[in-house]
Amino acid sequence: MLKALLALVVIGVGLWAWRRWHYRSFWLVLGYPLMALSVRASWRRVALGCGLTKKRQRWWFTTVPGAIASTGIVKVRRRFQRVAVDTKPWMWLPLPTRHGWRVTLWTLEGQVPGDYAEAAEALAHSWGVHAVRVSSPRPGRVVLMATMRDPLVKIDHLPASPELLKVTVGRLETGKPWVVDFRTIPHWLNAGATQSGKSNLANALIVGLAPQPVALVGFDLKGGVEFTPYAPRLSALATDRSESLKLLDDLVALMVDRMGLCRQAAARNIWQLPPALRPVPVVVLVDELAELYLMADKSEKDEVARTSTALLRVAQLGRAFGIYLFCCGQRIGSDLGPGVTALRAQCSGRICHRVNDPETATMTLGDLDPAALVSARSIAAETPGVAIIASSDGQWYRARSFYVTETAAEHAARTYAHLAPAWDEITAHLPDFDPSQLLDA
Numbered sequence: 001m002l003k004a005l006l007a008l009v010v011i012g013v014g015l016w017a018w019r020r021w022h023y024r025s026f027w028l029v030l031g032y033p034l035m036a037l038s039v040r041a042s043w044r045r046v047a048l049g050c051g052l053t054k055k056r057q058r059w060w061f062t063t064v065p066g067a068i069a070s071t072g073i074v075k076v077r078r079r080f081q082r083v084a085v086d087t088k089p090w091m092w093l094p095l096p097t098r099h100g101w102r103v104t105l106w107t108l109e110g111q112v113p114g115d116y117a118e119a120a121e122a123l124a125h126s127w128g129v130h131a132v133r134v135s136s137p138r139p140g141r142v143v144l145m146a147t148m149r150d151p152l153v154k155i156d157h158l159p160a161s162p163e164l165l166k167v168t169v170g171r172l173e174t175g176k177p178w179v180v181d182f183r184t185i186p187h188w189l190n191a192g193a194t195q196s197g198k199s200n201l202a203n204a205l206i207v208g209l210a211p212q213p214v215a216l217v218g219f220d221l222k223g224g225v226e227f228t229p230y231a232p233r234l235s236a237l238a239t240d241r242s243e244s245l246k247l248l249d250d251l252v253a254l255m256v257d258r259m260g261l262c263r264q265a266a267a268r269n270i271w272q273l274p275p276a277l278r279p280v281p282v283v284v285l286v287d288e289l290a291e292l293y294l295m296a297d298k299s300e301k302d303e304v305a306r307t308s309t310a311l312l313r314v315a316q317l318g319r320a321f322g323i324y325l326f327c328c329g330q331r332i333g334s335d336l337g338p339g340v341t342a343l344r345a346q347c348s349g350r351i352c353h354r355v356n357d358p359e360t361a362t363m364t365l366g367d368l369d370p371a372a373l374v375s376a377r378s379i380a381a382e383t384p385g386v387a388i389i390a391s392s393d394g395q396w397y398r399a400r401s402f403y404v405t406e407t408a409a410e411h412a413a414r415t416y417a418h419l420a421p422a423w424d425e426i427t428a429h430l431p432d433f434d435p436s437q438l439l440d441a
């Protein structure tokens with residue numbers, strides 16, 4: 001008896017230790033098979049509870065009371081007849097993922113992926129998992145992705161980013177990497193309240209892009225406090241309004257010049273040019289977008305209008321000519337002027353950290369699923385770096401950036417300072433051209 005008890009204790013401690021020290025093997029060998037069995041076994045009940053079943057007419061054996069026998073016992077007759085039964089969506093075997101599991105379902109007639117998205121929270125509670133996310137790879141199929149625990153609580157280190165203009169900045173809720181790829185999504189809007197992790201993301205970009213053959217340009221109208229330490233790797237930095245106007249004029253002129261280059265070579269964009277001719281890509285980082293649009297008094301009105309137009313120009317045409325925008329902002333609202341709304345329309349990359357006002361979340365995530373907005377509004381202050389992102393596959397994800405300190409970004413900026421193309425060199429051959437002509441037109 002004592003021996004049996006001891007054995008149980010030893011097994012219990014062993015399992016606990018296994019789970020504690022090597023969760024991945026524990027999950028694959030023990031946790032996942034048990035979970036898969038229980039999910040399959042309980043699917044009918046869960047689907048019924050979450051309202052995902054449909055009534056269907058089926059031929060079924062039913063029992064009907066028959067004649068009363070002489071002994072007084074009701075004889076039951078079995079009959080084959082059509083009855084309405086609850087059918088559940090057909091479920092594949094759940095497959096293990098890094099942080100949980102995923103399973104493919106065949107939707108029933110009349111169902112859309114939205115029905116499953118609506119039931120996602122109920123499903124998560126029924127299965128006792130952290131969250132269930134729904135995607136639909138093709139019509140008639142729905143993939144449910146369950147994560148056991150919040151995978152974004154702790155995040156490891158920033159990996160190297162070997163591909164041009166592509167930086168892995170964090171991790172998605174699904175366990176996949178969160179990639180900012182300027183060649184697929186050229187312009188980004190990054191919103192968040194103070195201390196929400198906006199600058200952290202900019203740091204991650206600087207660390208990722210510093211070793212690459214790209215020019216980095218900074219706009220930091222908070223007096224340059226954020227970006228000045230990274231100046232060694234920046235090709236240009238604007239810290240006040242007049243500097244930013246000058247720099248934007250340069251960018252527009254650069255764009256017009258590259259346009260001419262592409263036209264001559266009959267190329268649609270700089271990537272179609274032969275490598276020898278291809279100009280260096282420029283990534284423009286803006287810290288605090290609102291500063292560019294705010295005016296202290298009336299006298300700045302013209303300057304603000306020019307800034308706004310130039311920035312919009314860059315956003316509209318920059319993509320093809322290798323000029324990419326990454327705009328961070330605490331508040332992104334229509335009250336900043338029509339320029340912001342127009343700029344927003346050009347930025348297809350959307351990142352929404354914790355925000356203070358619902359309007360910023362709506363402006364940033366806008367046209368996405370309303371559930372994304374709810375999720376954005378529920379980001380806790382204790383988890384800076386967590387954000388809702390709109391992905392290139394049309395989905396939205398919760399994600400968390402890798403923690404990249406200012407020191408790390410400064411270090412990268414100094415280490416790769418020699419790779420920073422000089423702004424004078426980039427703009428040297430620009431024809432004498434007055435960009436204001438273009439803006440007035």
Ligand SMILES: Nc1ncnc2c1ncn2[C@@H]1O[C@H](COP(=O)(O)OP(=O)(O)O)[C@@H](O)[C@H]1O
Nearest residue numbers: 193194195196197198199200384385401402403
């Ligand atoms: N991904 C992250 N993981 C952990 N801590 C983070 C993360 N991002 C930001 N932080 C913490 O939050 C603080 C504020 O982040 P910061 O990027 O400066 O915010 P913001 O620029 O939005 O004001 C940072 O000093 C850092 O300690």
Ligand SMILES: [Mg+2]
Nearest residue numbers: 195198199226
């Ligand atoms: Mg900041």
